[in-house]
Amino acid sequence: MSWLVTGGAGYIGAHVVRALAEAGMTPVVIDDLSSGHASFVPGDVALVDGSILDRELVEHTLRTHGVEGVIHVAGFKYAGVSVQRPLHTYEQNVEGTRVILEAMEAAGVSNIVFSSSAAVFGTPDVDLVVEDTAKRPASPYGESKLIGEWLLRDQGVATEASDRPLRHTSLRYFNVVGSSDPTVYDSSPHNLFPLVFSALLEGRTPRIFGDDYDTPDGTNVRDYVHVGDIAHAHVVAAKRLSLGEPIEPAYNLGSGDGLSVKQIMDAMARVTGIEFVPEMHQRRPGDPDRIVASGELAARDLEWTMRHTVDEMVASGWTAHRNAG
Incomplete structure (x- = not known):
């Protein structure tokens, strides 16, 4: 039996594929390669080049590969851009999840792990977010992830009396960094680590947006x-x-204490050996002081x-980014 990884040619999905293989669980990938890279998928792993919106393709893949469960990582993951492209965001993240659940039901597949996001919380009014902290998403992206969680919940209720009730869980996390494979890197044009790496390699000075937050060093604090x-x-x-085995409907994959942007910049200089003083710019609208x-x-x-220190996270990401050429 195998597990289907949607978005398995992406940065996070490709790491999930490798972790499945190491655990002796056969991975299968479906990815439209809109932001993923075929080269990220190991040569011995089946790669289906197509969209999760293609209901027939998803069901065919589930049946053909004898899939016992889905790890749903695929999605449009750019929170800021989602404000300008809400319809696209909802199509990819909400309709995509609905199609996967429909295909799973038709193919008799009843296990799904959903890659959710800490964006479902928006700007929390607590120092430490827990699973039942109020959900107030501040972007179409965060809203679409919360709706995805609702879809799993509702399908679970609808199928609980059937012979194959949906078993599911949603994993929420924020800033994913580093690399466990030097050939797999974060190619996002919006994430902090690749932005800083690119600036350093091109001789530009990395930027910090805001040093007047209510935090110990004035820069905002996040989970990395x-x-x-x-x-x-x-x-x-x-x-x-x-x-x-028993499993909760959702888990927060948080650090418990977080790191500030300045701490990340200091680690960048330490690990890369490139000394720099970040350019300070005005804070961006809507950026909260702290989300941990x-x-x-x-x-x-x-x-x-x-399992990794901040320096280890930076070092592994830096190696993979430089290997990307």
Whole structure:
């Protein structure tokens, strides 16, 4: 039996694929390669080049490969851009999830791990976000991820009396960084790590947007979590679903304390050996002072822990980024 990874040619999905293979769980990938890279998929892993919006293709893939569960990573992941492209965001993230659930039901597949986001919380009014913290998404992206969680919940209720009730969990996380494979890198044009790496390689000075936040050093604080740790949690969740073990509807994959942008910049200079003083710019509208989540529940059930220091996260990402050429 195998597990289908949607978006498995992307940065996070490709790490999930490798973690599945290492755990002896056969991965299969479906990806339209709109932001993923075929080269990220190992040569011995089946890659279906197509869209999750293609209902017949998804069902055919599930049946052909004897899939027992789906790890749904595919989606339009740019929160800022989603404000300008709400219809596209909802099509990819909401309709895409609905199509996958419909194809799963038709093919008799009843396990799904959903890659959600800490964006479902918006700007929380607590220092440490937990699973039941109020959901107030501040972008179409965050809204679409919350709706995705609702879709899983509702399909679970609708099928609970059937012979194949949907078993599901949603994993929420924020800034995914680093690399566990020097050939797989974050190619996003919007994420902090690749933006800083590109600036340093091109001789430009990295930027910080705002140093007047209500934080110890004035720059905003976020969870930064290593992609390898994220991938491992997805695989453990998939195992629990396969084995019929108890699982929560959602988990926060958080660091518990967070890192500031200045701390990240200091680590960048230390690890790369390139000394720089970041350019200071005005804060961006809507950027909260601090968003940090507790990972206690995931630590209990999903072997979640922060296995990498900030320097290790930077070093692994820097190596992969330079290898990308």
